[in-house]
Amino acid sequence: EAGVTQSPRYAVLQEGQAVSFWCDPISGHDTLYWYQQPRDQGPQLLVYFRDEAVIDNSQLPSDRFSAVRPKGTNSTLKIQSAKQGDTATYLCASSLGGQGANTLYFGAGTRLSVL
Amino acid sequence: QQKVQQSPESLTVSEGAMASLNCTFSDGTSNNFRWYRQHSAKGLEVLVSIFSDGEKEEGRFTAHLNRANLHVSLHIREPQPSDSAVYLCAVSITMNYGSSGNKLIFGIGTLLSVKP
Numbered sequence: 477e478a479g480v481t482q483s484p485r486y487a488v489l490q491e492g493q494a495v496s497f498w499c500d501p502i503s504g505h506d507t508l509y510w511y512q513q514p515r516d517q518g519p520q521l522l523v524y525f526r527d528e529a530v531i532d533n534s535q536l537p538s539d540r541f542s543a544v545r546p547k548g549t550n551s552t553l554k555i556q557s558a559k560q561g562d563t564a565t566y567l568c569a570s571s572l573g574g575q576g577a578n579t580l581y582f583g584a585g586t587r588l589s590v591l
Numbered sequence: 592q593q594k595v596q597q598s599p600e601s602l603t604v605s606e607g608a609m610a611s612l613n614c615t616f617s618d619g620t621s622n623n624f625r626w627y628r629q630h631s632a633k634g635l636e637v638l639v640s641i642f643s644d645g646e647k648e649e650g651r652f653t654a655h656l657n658r659a660n661l662h663v664s665l666h667i668r669e670p671q672p673s674d675s676a677v678y679l680c681a682v683s684i685t686m687n688y689g690s691s692g693n694k695l696i697f698g699i700g701t702l703l704s705v706k707p
Contacts, residue, residue: 480634518595518679518697519635532694567634579625580695582634 478502480583482568488589489558497553497586501570507531509580510543510553511567519567525551558590593618593684597698605706610667612701614680619658623683626654626665629700630676638678639665670705677702 481500489495501508507526511519522541523533527548536543540558545551555562565587569580594617604610614624623642627635639654641647641663647654651668663682667674677700684694 516699518681518699519695520697521694569635579637579640580635581637582627584634 480568480570480581482566482583482586484586485584486587486589488591490591491559492557494554494556495558495588496555497566497568499551499553499568499583501549501551501568502581505570505572505581506548507571507573507578508545508551509569509571510551511569511582512564513567513585514564522553555588558588560590563588563590593621593682593696595680595682595696595698597678597680597701599701600699601702601704603704603706604670606671607669610670610674610703610705612665612667612678612680612703614663614665614682614698616661616663616682616696618682618684619661621658621682621684624654624656624663625681625683625695626652626663627679627681627697628674628676629679635679667703670703672705672707675703675705 483498487495509524510522513519523536523543525545528545540556543553565585567585569582571578571580596615598613625640626638629635638652639649641654641656644656653666656663679700680698681695
């Protein structure tokens with residue numbers, strides 16, 4: 477069974493540039509999550525979807541970050557006008573059902589450096 | 592707000608010696624706890640999930656949960672150099688809306704190094 481696939485693996489930007497991250501979850505998983513993991517910190521939830529609907533985006537900086545999952549399968553996370561503070565690894569995860577009793581399976585992440 | 596703290600920040604053990612990692616949390620109403628492992632440049636791999644007080648074993652990995660003491664630990668039996676990685680404790684909290692409203696809170700991790 478294929479795991480969670482993310483691309484690109486690495487991205488290097490100048491401040492003010494835009495970038496998009498792509499995630500393909502495990503087939504059949506209805507719930508998809510985006511986490512941000514700054515260096516030497518634990519992952520922090522940005523947004524998660526059940527099918528195509530956003531369930532929680534309260535930690536997503538809405539002025540520069542956006543996330544979509546239009547068909548309830550793949551998802552894209554976009555940063556407009558990146559800042560140095562956005563430097564982190566962006567992790568995508570998926571699960572069958574919500575986070576409470578169900579295991580999240582993570583992709584390898586996209587490591588972003590904003591210069 | 593649930594706070595998750597891990598100790599030690601880093602740990603070095605010799606191959607074959609038991610490794611013990613600790614995690615404390617602030618909200619005792621949580622009932623889902625997981626330990627993940629993160630190798631450099633790789634995604635998170637779930638090791639053990641535990642939902643009630645006591646012990647849960649998955650191969651060489653054993654989790655102990657004591658919610659009264661707000662503590663969950665991970666013990667690695669016969670660690671090998673390939674177990675060198677960051678180990679993350681994750682605690683699930685229930686948000687305000689139904690079964691879809693759970694959220695994982697992670698600690699910052701313990702860096703484990705296993706020396707041959």
